[in-house]
Amino acid sequence: MTARVRILPSRHEFTAEGNDTILDAALRSGLALDYGCSNGNCGLCKAHVVSGETSKLRPHDYRITEAEKTANTVLMCSYGPVSDLVLEALEAHGTRDIPRQKVATRVRSKEQLTEDILLLRLQTPRTQRLRFLAGQSVTLSTNGAAREYPIASCPCDDRNLEFHVRRTNEPFSEHVFGRVRCNDVVNLEGPRGDFVLDESSKRPLLFLGYDTGFAPVKSLIEHAMALDTAESLNLYWAARTDGGHYLRNLCRSWCDALDKFHCALLTGAPDDPGLLQPLAREQPSLAACDVYVAGPHEFVLASEMFLLEHGLPQAQLRTSRVE
Numbered sequence: 001m002t003a004r005v006r007i008l009p010s011r012h013e014f015t016a017e018g019n020d021t022i023l024d025a026a027l028r029s030g031l032a033l034d035y036g037c038s039n040g041n042c043g044l045c046k047a048h049v050v051s052g053e054t055s056k057l058r059p060h061d062y063r064i065t066e067a068e069k070t071a072n073t074v075l076m077c078s079y080g081p082v083s084d085l086v087l088e089a090l091e092a093h094g095t096r097d098i099p100r101q102k103v104a105t106r107v108r109s110k111e112q113l114t115e116d117i118l119l120l121r122l123q124t125p126r127t128q129r130l131r132f133l134a135g136q137s138v139t140l141s142t143n144g145a146a147r148e149y150p151i152a153s154c155p156c157d158d159r160n161l162e163f164h165v166r167r168t169n170e171p172f173s174e175h176v177f178g179r180v181r182c183n184d185v186v187n188l189e190g191p192r193g194d195f196v197l198d199e200s201s202k203r204p205l206l207f208l209g210y211d212t213g214f215a216p217v218k219s220l221i222e223h224a225m226a227l228d229t230a231e232s233l234n235l236y237w238a239a240r241t242d243g244g245h246y247l248r249n250l251c252r253s254w255c256d257a258l259d260k261f262h263c264a265l266l267t268g269a270p271d272d273p274g275l276l277q278p279l280a281r282e283q284p285s286l287a288a289c290d291v292y293v294a295g296p297h298e299f300v301l302a303s304e305m306f307l308l309e310h311g312l313p314q315a316q317l318r319t320s321r322v323e
């Protein structure tokens with residue numbers, strides 16, 4: 001069956017199918033509900049059922065007291081809806097509501113996308129997923145080497161995390177390109193950063209990424225797609241060379257799947273004054289958008305100057321340096 005779930009007090013709504021737990025269905029819809037272990041141990045995902053029926057889908061060790069049972073308390077990671085539901089539950093409303101976490105992940109795969117870019121897929125244990133907001137970063141460490149990377153995947157797939165690792169002569173990059181194998185442990189600490197979506201805004205969204213600045217932009221776009229509230233999504237991905245758009249097929253598939261998605265691939269130096277000219281032609285209502293820019297320092301600076309000169313209010317601009 002398909003059940004409609006409404007969360008109070010936010011009035012956010014989502015659907016749950018078949019054997020979905022309430023938590024899994026909410027995460028897939030882009031909601032940031034409070035939770036911890038996702039495994040029935042911590043009690044952080046407690047919610048109060050205002051109306052509707054639930055059933056227990058997974059056993060849980062956390063003990064719900066008699067008083068909580070009388071108040072219709074359920075664990076969202078263990079229960080699923082069997083009818084439409086209204087629930088009172090806590091949600092994260094910003095980065096301050098997300099705790100700092102340490103997780104020992106395993107390498108699920110590594111895929112070389114170009115000579116210099118590697119797609120590293122990590123998986124968290126089933127009992128300790130990573131809570132984060134789209135666009136945030138974490139520190140990865142292995143074999144004594146550590147580096148901060150933006151998460152390139154969406155919080156809706158919180159066990160499976162993606163990172164776009166550039167080949168450099170830093171120890172972490174050298175180790176990942178050279179010696180890391182499937183199932184190796186990579187420690188993760190975070191999340192950090194406030195390069196996150198303003199979910200209260202319904203304005204069209206414009207994303208500018210340069211090289212691996214595409215990583216946090218991809219996370220934001222996938223999250224915006226899960227929320228499905230923005231009027232339109234527009235991506236401008238710039239790279240030094242044509243081969244630098246290392247996931248161009250993914251961009252094409254977004255364009256094919258969504259009428260309201262527009263994508264352009266740009267080529268040039270990060271501070272090339274002509275690089276962003278297509279925006280001025282193609283986005284006449286730039287000032288009416290929320291704009292997210294990620295890339296190296298020169299690109300962020302040049303983009304900020306260009307956007308403000310074209311009438312974008314500073315409050316509608318969020319930036320992230322990705323070197």
Ligand code: FES
Binds near residue numbers: 035039041045
């Ligand atoms: S998230 Fe820990 S009990 Fe549900």
